[in-house]
Amino acid sequence: MSASEEELIGHSYTRARKHPLVIGKLPGAGRLPGGPYTITQVMTMVISFGLLVMTRDLWAHFGAMNFILMALIPWGLAWVLRYARLDGRDPARAVRSLLIYSSTPAQGRLAGKPQRAARPRLATATCTVRVRSAERPAPAAAAKPVPQPAPAARRKARPTPVPAATTAGRAEPKTGLQALLASLDEH
Template sequence: MSDDGELIGRCYTKARRTPLVVGSVPGGAGRSLRLPGGPYTLTQLAAIVISFVVLILTRSLWGGHGLVDIVVLLGTPVGAAFALRHLHIDGRNPAAAAASVAVMLAGPRWGVLRGRPYKPARPAHGDTLITLTAVDAPPAVLSATPGNAKQPRPAVASPAPRTGAAPVASGVQVLLARRAAAGNRTDLEN
């Protein structure tokens, strides 16, 4: 936050777009073993290892078909790595997107501000009661002539509780009372 109270956000996504890749396994005496089909991202390597281990552990469920077992055991990890190479969620690899979702779900509800969980201020709840009571106005107020432009209001706000007072007239009720008081005059019709 700057001195004037303005929040400033910075985004370093472009600098982090280049994925960390593994193209070879280091060996002894300066030699390295190049990975076939590589280089692989860390997400692809994790998918290869996890799918291979799961297939080995569940071989009793799907195995027993001879040569087909070898094709499945080698083809599934390669297929998973190929799919993850071309699958991007919002320009990011799926593991980074899944990690972002997990951090968001595990983080504080309102986010983080200055390294601490942000807690919005609780709204001040007040019980406000406004009671309108009828004013003891002369009958001339409710039955005003059409030429009189300014009229006092028939109801005012009062903090006193209402105890058996007459009902408060709304704006429409006041207009109807004026019309009834005017009688059958035709100049009020239009």
């Protein structure tokens, strides 16, 4: 097989690198029954056991069976959470993602602070259109001297360039728009 005919094979190890942190061994090298447990499962067992202890006046009417229920219900919830997946994640991480998503500002964040869109405001501009008459000025009229500003104003104001005159007495266009306007004036 030549180098051009070589088959390329890609491997993805992302799922293998996302092993959850688990609690599964006792200090004496023994295993927990039904383990290993993820942090989500352990928190579910602790919280559900606490809720059962706090509400035992409501449900504890079974005698000795109450102690079995207080052990089986938290363990059963943890066992269900082992196999429950939302988008490939355990439910606690999915709920955390949902809470983060719902608390994020609509415009996003910039440097850790909520980004605020600027309020829209009306943009005003002035456009002046001067209509030239159909009569053309005489070539001598185009060669009038340009008045100079006063000496004090000359320092503050920028000098305006005077366009070079052509043989016809008109300024030579510098841009395509000026050339188009000049061609419209000639017609």
